[in-house]
Amino acid sequence: xxxxxxxxGNIGRHLLTRLLESxxxxxxxxxxxxxxxxxxxxxxxxxxxxIAGSHGDAEVVDRAFDGADAVFWLAPPDASxxxxxxxxxxxxxxxxxxxxxxxxxxxxxxxxxxxTPLADRAGLVTASLALDDLIAxxxxxxxxxxxxSFFENLLEESESIRERGVFTDTVGADRxxxxxxxxxxxxxxxxxxLNRSWTGTGSVPVLGPQDLSPNDLARIMTGQFGRPVRYxxxxxxxxxxxLVGFGLDQAFVQGIVDMKRAKxxxxxxxxxxxxxxxxxxxxxxxxxxxLKPAVLS
Numbered sequence: 001x002x003x004x005x006x007x008x009g010n011i012g013r014h015l016l017t018r019l020l021e022s023x024x025x026x027x028x029x030x031x032x033x034x035x036x037x038x039x040x041x042x043x044x045x046x047x048x049x050x051i052a053g054s055h056g057d058a059e060v061v062d063r064a065f066d067g068a069d070a071v072f073w074l075a076p077p078d079a080s081x082x083x084x085x086x087x088x089x090x091x092x093x094x095x096x097x098x099x100x101x102x103x104x105x106x107x108x109x110x111x112x113x114x115x116t117p118l119a120d121r122a123g124l125v126t127a128s129l130a131l132d133d134l135i136a137x138x139x140x141x142x143x144x145x146x147x148x149s150f151f152e153n154l155l156e157e158s159e160s161i162r163e164r165g166v167f168t169d170t171v172g173a174d175r176x177x178x179x180x181x182x183x184x185x186x187x188x189x190x191x192x193x194l195n196r197s198w199t200g201t202g203s204v205p206v207l208g209p210q211d212l213s214p215n216d217l218a219r220i221m222t223g224q225f226g227r228p229v230r231y232x233x234x235x236x237x238x239x240x241x242x243l244v245g246f247g248l249d250q251a252f253v254q255g256i257v258d259m260k261r262a263k264x265x266x267x268x269x270x271x272x273x274x275x276x277x278x279x280x281x282x283x284x285x286x287x288x289x290x291l292k293p294a295v296l297s
Contacts, residue, residue: 002193003064005055006074007032008039010152011109014186015072015179016040017163019045020191033064034128066095070105070193075131079248082094084256088134094139098269105272108132109185113262114203116270118221123258125267136201145185146203148268151286156254158294161221161229168234171264173215178268180208181286184279205277210284221259222228224287225295236261 002019006012020043023030031049034040040050053060056075064069073094078086110132111125120126132144157167171177180202185206192198212220214231221225221229236257243253259267271277 001029001031001068001070002089004030004032005072006076007044008033009074010022010150010182011074011185011189014183014190016044016048018186020044022194024189028194031064031068031103052201052209053133053278056090058097058217060275061094062096062100065094065101068101070107070196071098071103072189072193073106073108075109075128077107077124077252078161079252080224081123081249082251085132086252087124087127087131091131091134095134098135098138105141105143105193105196106180107137107143107145107188107189107264108135108171109189110146110203112146112148112205112268112271114146114270115266117123118262118265118267121258122262122267123255123260124252125256125259125262132203139195141199143198143200143202145188145203146271147185148203148207149263149289150169150179150185151179151208151281151283153183154291155294158291161225162295165227165229165243166232167214167218167221168232169241170234170236173216173231173233174213175261176179176211176213176216178207178211178278179283180206181281182210184281205271206279207271207277209280209282211273217283218283218288221291223292224284226291 004012004016007016019030031051033051033055035054037050037052042072051064055061067209069274075087075090111128113125113177114129115118119129136142160166188206218229240253240257245257
């Protein structure tokens with residue numbers, strides 16, 4: 001039995017699709033925890049056990065983890081909470097339930113940065129790494145998927161790219177860093193969940209195929225869209241003001257700002273790129289398949 005949290009999110013929906021294809025042949029049953037079961041594809045609802053509710057709720061995870069062999073864990077970053085509460089606080093009931101039900105293996109979504117000089121002052125990343133430690137301390141075999149920023153973050157910029165030919169971030173225009181497609185993260189998670197010969201705790205970096213800078217992204221988008229696209233760097237204080245204006249928790253906003261600052265200082269550069277840490281989907285492919293339709297629609 002494999003339990004999937006956040007099965008309708010950017011990573012979870014890809015993971016659910018993969019496991020629906022491969023789990024039956026491996027003799028695995030699937031159970032999902034979802035707030036709104038109607039958001040699941042109809043075909044999926046007919047083939048999985050559905051636990052309705054929040055996976056931050058003690059009663060929900062107690063039911064969901066009963067008889068479970070493995071869990072895919074993703075703490076949704078709730079911007080109305082402090083970073084600690086959004087990650088470790090939200091996950092506390094689940095960590096207790098993992099131990100209570102003797103769950104053997106957990107695969108969690110985390111971030112790059114562990115072991116770097118920036119790890120303890122990287123805002124949301126620091127909170128995510130602390131959650132990894134919390135889960136690892138429960139006694140389960142645990143693998144943290146250590147991810148850089150996602151290609152999918154650019155979907156939030158699709159209107160600006162369409163209307164103004166501009167996308168923004170806070171890192172230097174020529175700062176190269178790994179970027180990854182969420183489908184690649186799901187593929188690594190699926191393999192770990194199905195092939196549970198691993199023990200102990202550790203991180204599994206998922207770095208995409210190459211490091212790219214904002215200027216690299218702009219060049220690729222310009223070629224894909226047939227119109228100029230440029231990068232504008234936003235100051236951290238401007239980002240802070242904008243996010244506070246949206247009503248986000250003040251500590252969470254500071255967590256975002258600290259994370260962005262750390263990324264500009266090289267937070268995501270601490271893992272060597274090898275065939276084992278790289279993943280296949282390139283930005284050109286993702287842009288053509290996903291971002292271009294969103295921008296040109």
